[in-house]
Structure formats: C-alpha cells, structure tokens
Amino acid sequence: MADGRGRRTSIGARRNPASEAAVIAAARSLLQEKGYAGFSIDEVARRAGAGKPTIYRWWPTKADLFIAIYQADKAAAIAMPDTGSLARDLRTLVNALWTFWRTTPSGGAFRALIAEAQTNPASLAALRDRFVPQHMCRLREVFDRAVERGEIAPDNVEALVELYFGFNWFRLLMNRIDDDPDHVARAVQMMVEGARR
Amino acid sequence: MADGRGRRTSIGARRNPASEAAVIAAARSLLQEKGYAGFSIDEVARRAGAGKPTIYRWWPTKADLFIAIYQADKAAAIAMPDTGSLARDLRTLVNALWTFWRTTPSGGAFRALIAEAQTNPASLAALRDRFVPQHMCRLREVFDRAVERGEIAPDNVEALVELYFGFNWFRLLMNRIDDDPDHVARAVQMMVEGARR
Numbered sequence: 449m450a451d452g453r454g455r456r457t458s459i460g461a462r463r464n465p466a467s468e469a470a471v472i473a474a475a476r477s478l479l480q481e482k483g484y485a486g487f488s489i490d491e492v493a494r495r496a497g498a499g500k501p502t503i504y505r506w507w508p509t510k511a512d513l514f515i516a517i518y519q520a521d522k523a524a525a526i527a528m529p530d531t532g533s534l535a536r537d538l539r540t541l542v543n544a545l546w547t548f549w550r551t552t553p554s555g556g557a558f559r560a561l562i563a564e565a566q567t568n569p570a571s572l573a574a575l576r577d578r579f580v581p582q583h584m585c586r587l588r589e590v591f592d593r594a595v596e597r598g599e600i601a602p603d604n605v606e607a608l609v610e611l612y613f614g615f616n617w618f619r620l621l622m623n624r625i626d627d628d629p630d631h632v633a634r635a636v637q638m639m640v641e642g643a644r645r
Numbered sequence: 646m647a648d649g650r651g652r653r654t655s656i657g658a659r660r661n662p663a664s665e666a667a668v669i670a671a672a673r674s675l676l677q678e679k680g681y682a683g684f685s686i687d688e689v690a691r692r693a694g695a696g697k698p699t700i701y702r703w704w705p706t707k708a709d710l711f712i713a714i715y716q717a718d719k720a721a722a723i724a725m726p727d728t729g730s731l732a733r734d735l736r737t738l739v740n741a742l743w744t745f746w747r748t749t750p751s752g753g754a755f756r757a758l759i760a761e762a763q764t765n766p767a768s769l770a771a772l773r774d775r776f777v778p779q780h781m782c783r784l785r786e787v788f789d790r791a792v793e794r795g796e797i798a799p800d801n802v803e804a805l806v807e808l809y810f811g812f813n814w815f816r817l818l819m820n821r822i823d824d825d826p827d828h829v830a831r832a833v834q835m836m837v838e839g840a841r842r
Contacts, residue, residue: 485764562818563760567682576819607831614811617818621759622773635804642839 463506470496471503476517480553484560487514511561511574518554518561519582525552528586534594538612538636539629541590545616546625559620584609594640601645608643615639660703667693668700673714677750681757684711708758708771715751715758716779722749725783731791735809735833736826738787742813743822756817781806791837798842805840812836 474496479487489510493500507513525548529540549555565572591605600608615635619625671693676684686707690697704710722745726737746752762769788802797805812832816822 559763563763566756566760566818572820576821580819604831604835607828607835610815610828611808611812611832611835614813614815615808616811618807618811618814621763621814622777623769624773631804631807634801635808638801638804638808638836638839640839641841642835642837644838 467496467498467502468506471498471506471513472517472520474498475513476521479514479517479557483553484514484557484564487557489513509570509574511564511568511571512578514557514561515574515579518558519579521552521554522548523586528589530590530593532597534590534597534599535633535636535640537590537594538640539633541587542616542632542636543627543629546619546627549620549625555620555625562617562621580613584613587612598645600640600643604643604645608639611639611642664693664695664699665703668695668703668710669714669717671695672710673718676711676714676754680750681711681754681761684754686710706767706771708761708765708768709775711754711758712771712776715755716776718749718751719745720783725786727787727790729794731787731794731796732830732833732837734787734791735837736830738784739813739829739833740824740826743816743824746817746822752817752822759814759818777810781810784809795842797837797840801840801842805836808836808839 471492475487475492478491478495487510489500489503489507492498492513493503496503503513507516522545526541526544529537531537531540549558561571561575565575587609588605591600591609594600595602595605668689672684672689675688675692684707686697686700686704689695689710690700693700700710704713719742723738723741726734728734728737746755758768758772762772784806785802788797788806791797792799792802
C-alpha cells in the first residue's frame, strides 16, 4: 500500500519482510557510497521509499540500523571456527576479523560508530547494550566448546571475552590491523593460558 | 620580549620555561572550561599571549598539547605502585586510572581524543606514535620488576602491555569504569597468569 506520497504505509511493530529488505538494501548502498559520516535515517528512508517512523520503530537509532548491517555482513564474511583448540580458533577469528575490517568499508564505519558513541549517548547504548552482548553471544559457542573440552574454566569466559574485545578494538582504533601473525599468536596464547582451569 | 602586539616573540626550538608554563596553564584552564571539544591552539595562544607558531613548534597538534597536560596530570594523580606482586600492582593501577578518568575532566577528554583520532590522522599519530609509547615506557618499570622477580617471561611483556591497554580502553569507551573490583581482579589475574614464564 502506498500513502499517496510514494511511501509504503507503516505496518506497525510487526515487520514487513519486503520493506525491511528495502530499508537494509538502501542503508547498505548509502554506507558504501558515503561511509558512516554520510549515513542517516532520513536519507535511507528517502532511498527506500519508506516512512521514517517505520524505520525508527524497527531500529531506534542510526547506530542500530548500521549495527544490523554490520552484524549481517560480518556473519556472512566470518564463519565461527571449530578447530578443536581455542588458541587456533581465536587466531583464525582475529585474522578473519582484521581482514574484514581492512578490506570492506565496515572497518572504517565501525571505528566511526565507536567514535560517535563517545559523544552520543544513544549510539553508546546501541553499541554497549545491544551490539556487544549480541556479538558476545555469537562468540560464546567458541568459548563454550573450549569449556567443554576442559581448556578453560567456565568462570573465566566473561573476562576472557572482554580481553579479546579489548585487544581487537585497541588494534582497530590504533589502525594497526595489518596481518601480524606472531603478535596475534602470542596475545591469543596469553589469553588462553590465563583462562585455563 | 614582546613583539609590540602583546605577544612574546618566538624563541625558536629551544623552549622558554616561562612561556611553556603559560601555555600549559592556559591550555589546562581551557580544557576545564570547555572540554576537549572546545579546546583549540588558537584559543590557547590568545589566552597565554603566545604566538601560534611557537605553540605549534612545541606541540605539533592540538592532540599533542592535550597529551602533554593529560600525561602530567595522570603522573601527578597516579603513583607507579611497587607492591612486590604484578597482579597487586595492576589492580592498584587500574583502580587509580579509572578513578582518575571518572573524577576529573581527563577521562572525558581522553575519550574525545580517541574518537577524534578515528577521523583525524594527525591526532591518530599523536595518540599512537607518541602517547602510547610514552605511556608504555612509564608502565614498563612495573612490568620490568615482574620480570626481575621471575613472575612473567620477558618475551611476553609487549603483548601483556597491549592486553592491559585494550582492557582499560574498552572499559573507558563503553563508559564502564565504575569500581568493579571482582571483574578487575579476574581480568588482571588472567593477564598475569597468561604471561608467566
């Protein structure tokens, strides 16, 4: 249904898959063209022919809409490894993550989101209260398997995930995400050793 | 000497301690009033009655001038501990650092600098190539003593310092720097255990 101004009418809290796909597609192409700095709900709505209230109902902030795309692209680019060793899994993940950051616009956009979150409380909430827990949840399977194998103590998982995030973010924010297999292997080894039962 | 417009003339690469102190005092009071967002070399020069070229010769960017003040304030606020145990030293340091970040304008300003560095290459260079190495150098004594006591392997110091930075920055950027002694103790213990010889 159109509202006579070329926009689909709002369908309420229940998402319409076609509208959702149109919004995501418009948002992804805008991000590729303009980066995070040029990314706005207004422009996404215009390109998708969608109503702004609908977009805001689904993604409460620009940061949330970006995170939806970033998570989907990351999940598509990076498979969760299962090599039978936590150190090997984490080396594989770090390498894949840094490659993803270096070779797609996502790395720069994610840096921009972290930067924005330092002055914008809504972006900080999206990053800290929605993105980080979702992502920790996805990583959890790798750590849970390590617990099952007896490699690490279950009580250490939370702190280990935090060290893992801190290591990767520090490198991203310092723009030091070139391949660095020796340093990565050592840092990963230290985290895993430190988390042993 | 004045140049007739109420400014001290440039004294070249050799710093004049009185001028330097005037610039630092002006910069510190501007930071307290306006935060990092309102901090500029132009305004510092005006308040200090100093020439901009002189300031730029001493501190090539706004980020460098901020870092000079931040490092001095941090060094005054946080003594390097020497408790005889690396885990105890690091717990003491994390607690003092987070308290410093929470209770002075420095925490917010440092967050703003990290944010700025994501889009401003000169600020990134100041942060990555000057601040981080200087700060690692100051921390080094704590880690070197741990090596001397045989607590950690010398080859692990670099990676350990990086994990330590990553942990603190992640918490600062997520604005999760409230007292959290149990989590801090666990994260510190894991880093130290992982770095054992």
